[in-house]
Amino acid sequence: MKVLVTGGAGFVGSNLAVSLQDGNEVSVLDNFSSTDDKNLEGFDGNIINGDIRDSATIAKISEPDIIFHQAAITDTTITDQGTVFSVNVEGFRNVLDYAITKGINLVYASSAGVYGNGPVPMKEGQSSPLNSYGSSKLAMDNLAKRHWNSGIKIIGLRYFNVFGPRELYKKKAASMIYQLALQMAADKRPKIFKYGEQMRDHIYVKDVVQANVMAMKAKESCIVNVGTGKATSFNDVVAILNEVLGKDLEPEYIDNPYKNGYQNNTQASTENAQKLLGFKSKYTLQKAVQEYLTEIGMI
Ligand SMILES: NC(=O)c1ccc[n+]([C@@H]2O[C@H](COP(=O)([O-])OP(=O)(O)OC[C@H]3O[C@@H](n4cnc5c(N)ncnc54)[C@H](O)[C@@H]3O)[C@@H](O)[C@H]2O)c1
Structure with a gap:
């Protein structure tokens, strides 16, 4: 299978790219704005140095069978909403448009940041973001939902606090x-x-990789939490x-x-991830x- 990982040089993206390369043809698209190419040590797929805001770059990519969209401004302390939205929402719009035009299923990273200080366990119907980053992830989810009938599957994964190698x-x-x-x-x-x-609901990056893998087999478009529930x-x-x-x-x-x-x-309600993706985290924190x-x- 041909796989594209945007933000594939970042923390979650590189874990995903390295783990998927076994048996798949994996390409990484990253502009290296907040990462280091050392993060891709052990990855021997194709690396495209490009920006998700540039639709011409995306259009030139050899068509994958599936896209995992991880690229984003991930610093939650950046207060300039314009900058955060231009990458997180407009960049996502480009990737989404490309996926719809080419008929490619898309799995993308959303965030528990959409929940702010809402009640726990946090359920997918809730939202009350506290900063530009959380608002941008909510805007991505709303954009995705508007395209659920576009003929491709679009799966949003609201990661909780991810930790692990390559961060x-x-x-x-x-x-x-x-x-x-x-x-x-x-x-x-x-x-x-x-x-x-x-x-905090801390989830190990290897569980997050597994959630992405299971999302490939989802029967329908959805947005689900990726946390441990603890x-x-x-x-x-x-x-x-x-x-x-x-x-x-x-x-x-x-x-x-x-x-x-x-x-x-933060604490995820894990019901929907189990029901819609069959995903349940395997690692205890210890x-x-x-x-x-x-x-x-x-x-
Ligand atoms: N790490 C977490 O705890 C966590 C929690 C919730 C959600 N997420 C989401 O998961 C995804 C991956 O997060 P991460 O922790 O790996 O972050 P990261 O910052 O390590 O990775 C993001 C990658 O995107 C790249 N990037 C940024 N702007 C780009 C652009 N315009 N074009 C192309 N590439 C660009 C960066 O260079 C970087 O390699 C993000 O979408 C993030 O919002 C992460």
């Missing part, structure tokens, strides 16, 4: 699991926002990291600089952290 280059934007593990491996007390009671407090993340790293470090509580626009709790830190040589 290292993201630096400040890397997952909190990685940031805290880095501090703690260096025997520094982990800095978390006061008082560590905030909750929320873990920041304090409990520190406890798990202490155990995995063999440390005994107390958190250092700091003020949250993002008081407005900060999601305090097992994923253990495997991840081993894989990157931290333990």
Whole structure:
């Protein structure tokens, strides 16, 4: 099968591209605006250096059988709505138009950012984004829904907090699991926002790859959550990291600089993902952290 992964040099995209190359002909489209080509180590498919906002570039791509759209501005602290929307919504519109014109099914990355501080567990019918990034992902979902009758299948996956290998280059934007593990491996007390009671649904990137694979076989267009259904407090993340790293470090509580626009709790309702894709995450947080830190040589 011929597969195109947009944003394929990024964190999730590169995991997807590398995992799909076994048995498929995989191409990656990325403008390398927020990544490093080192992230594609181990990938031996086709790499297209191009921008999703440029429909001429997209039109020239040799037609795939399926598209996984991951390219986006993923920094949730960027406040300039115009910039975020031009890539996340207008770029997506180009990819969607191309997919519809050529009759290619499309799986795209949405986000739990659409839920803001809505009630948990978060269900796909809810939305109350708190920032430009979350609003752009909601706009993508609305755009996708308007094309559900266009003859192709369009599957939106609302990822929760993804962590795992190939996120290292993201630096400040890397997952909190990685940031805290880095501090703690260096025997520094982990800095978390006061008082560590905030909750997140952390999902391992290998489960996210699996959700994408299962989305290829969806019977109809849909938007579903990709989370574990379990929320873990920041304090409990520190406890798990202490155990995995063999440390005994107390958190250092700091003020949250993002008081407005900060999601305090995220937790996915996983019913629709199970019903519509047959997807259920396999990794517990402890097992994923253990495997991840081993894989990157931290333990
Ligand atoms: N990582 C998470 O926790 C998470 C959570 C929810 C949703 N998502 C979504 O999943 C997708 C992948 O996220 P990620 O964490 O891998 O992010 P990432 O920043 O690592 O990857 C995004 C990639 O898109 C590329 N890109 C940006 N603008 C582009 C453009 N105009 N044209 C072509 N390529 C462009 C970047 O260079 C980068 O390689 C994104 O759509 C993101 O919104 C991620």
